[in-house]
Amino acid sequence: MSGPLLVGCDFSSTPTRRKPIVLALGHEQGGRVTLAGTQLLETLDAFGDWLAQPGEWVGGFDFPFGLPRELVEHLGWPTQWRACIEHYASLTRPRIRETFAAFCAARPAGAKFANRAFDRLAGSSPSMKWVNPPVAYMLHAALPRLLAAGVHIPGLQEGDSSRVALEAYPGLLAREVLARRSYKSDEKGKQTPERLIARKDLITALEHGQTRLGLRLKLTHAQRDALVADASGDRLDAVLCLMQAAWARRQGAPWYGLPATLDPLEGWIVSA
Structure with a gap:
């Protein structure tokens, strides 16, 4: 296989044995992305250890890499990215929830949350959201570990250029194929035949290269069955992030497909 390892x-933000962090690992050659396997991490420390080990990879990570500039400026927090993340990491989750709830309470209905420049474009949740999904806590748990590992984050942090971390968002790619059809749920009662069919349709589209990324996913029969069977969608989401990482790697350094005009406080979702 050519090139560095690809990671999705x-x-x-609170991994367990039942709900671990999922890494999809693979390689890309000639527009074909081969899934080599998955790795499950049951603690945040295990995630930090994985990031810090030497290697060569380009990774797409499904958590926000920055907060909305509007929010940061309103709160008087540092507007330099690393200083902002370090300040944010120093806060407790209850303090974050209180601060963000107060910000929202002072705003009109329909505009409670501040958004990053690309959130509406990508259809992603505001990175200050603390419930459904709690992406604010994901940022709080993940970003300090990216900083500690010294990885390179294009547009945000110069680091070890052999380990490149990019913000990915599986929903961006899933919606391109499925529109508003849901393909996953953590709730047993919502793990319906319709969602199973949607997962099959999404995987088939990825295998046939039917997305604007122009890449084809290569799976074994066993891998395909495992992705279909995972009703939570966690493994499939990791694979969607893997596809975005493969696209970014094909775009190459220094920007990996990100716009050079991105806000250096907010960041950008790869392929958005």
Whole structure:
């Protein structure tokens, strides 16, 4: 296989054995992305250790890499990215929830949350959201570990250029194929035949290269069955992030497909 390892990460801010962080690992050659396997991490420390080990990879990670500039400026927090993340990491989750809830309470209905420049474009949740999904806590758990590992984050942090971390968002790619059809749920009662069919349709589209990324996913029969069977969608989300990482790697350094005009406080979702 050519080039560095590719990584797609479905992240949890409170990982457990039942709901681990999922890494999809693979390689790309000639527009074909081969899934080599998955790795499950049951603790945040295990995630930090994985990031820090030497290697060569380009990774797409499903958590926000920055907060909305509007929010940061309103709160008087540092507007330099690393200083902002370090300040944010120093806060407790209850303090974050209180601060963000107060910000939202002072705003009109329909505009409670501040958004990053690309959130509406990508259809992603505001990175200050602390419930459904709690992406604010995901940022709080993940970013300090990216900083500690010294990885390179294009547009945000110069680091070890052999380990390149990019913000990915599986929903961006899933919606391109499925529109508004849901393909996953953590709730047993919502793990319906319709969602199973949607997962099959999404995987088939990825295998046939039917997305604007122009890449085809290569799976074994066993891998395909495992992705279909995972009703939570966590493994499939990791694979969607893997596809975005493969696209970014094909775009190459220094920007990996990100716009050079991105806000250096907010960041950008790869392929958005």
